[in-house]
Amino acid sequence: MNMPFLRLLAAPLALTLAACSQSSPIATAAASPLATATATAPAQTPADDLVARGEYLVRITGCNDCHTAGYAEAQGNVDKARWLTGSPLGYKGPWGTTYAANLRLTLADMDEATWLAYSAELRTRPIMPDFALRAMSVEDRRAMFAFIKSLGPGGTPAPAYVPPGQTAAAPYFELVLPAAAPAAAAGAR
């Protein structure tokens, strides 16, 4: 697969997501109530810490953006019961049409060791940023596993991959690189 081409696809997506998040109100009032809550909360077990860390990582590394239907549209206000259950929204390009998998089903039959080996070597089709998952530390991938497992299996499988030239089920984004891409769009600065 042609990597510079993939980077072209990823950049506008990241810009779009950044633009969306800038319109959210900034929370300002949390400092003192948070301090009080921390002082009175019971001590967390290491397992709780791992799950909480995994939730944080899933939230900030964007897994929900694709793997949770409607997540970006709702500014992330989606019930955790629906997180990572996959999406019917496809990504159509030269690779065919891919759909973000239901990760809660993908992980259902895995133990931690299996996940660590799998995620360290994961190679998918676009538009999944598999390189980002592979680059995560073992501790971060352990935490994500603990969190996703804590959600339990749920939902139904995402639509199956459709090869190039075959009719894919809508809806999908169609990702087309213009024939004469301007130099700036090709990454020149």
Ligand code: HEC
């Ligand atoms: C830009 C959209 C996007 C983002 C962001 C994204 N994924 Fe994906 N992911 C996909 C798509 C699409 C597929 C299906 C790829 C294919 O069909 O080969 C996929 C596939 C996967 C798979 C393989 C699942 C299977 O059953 O085959 C795993 C595991 C995965 N993603 C984990 C993650 C994790 C963890 C994150 C967050 C760090 C994440 N993804 C972020 C779009 C995305």
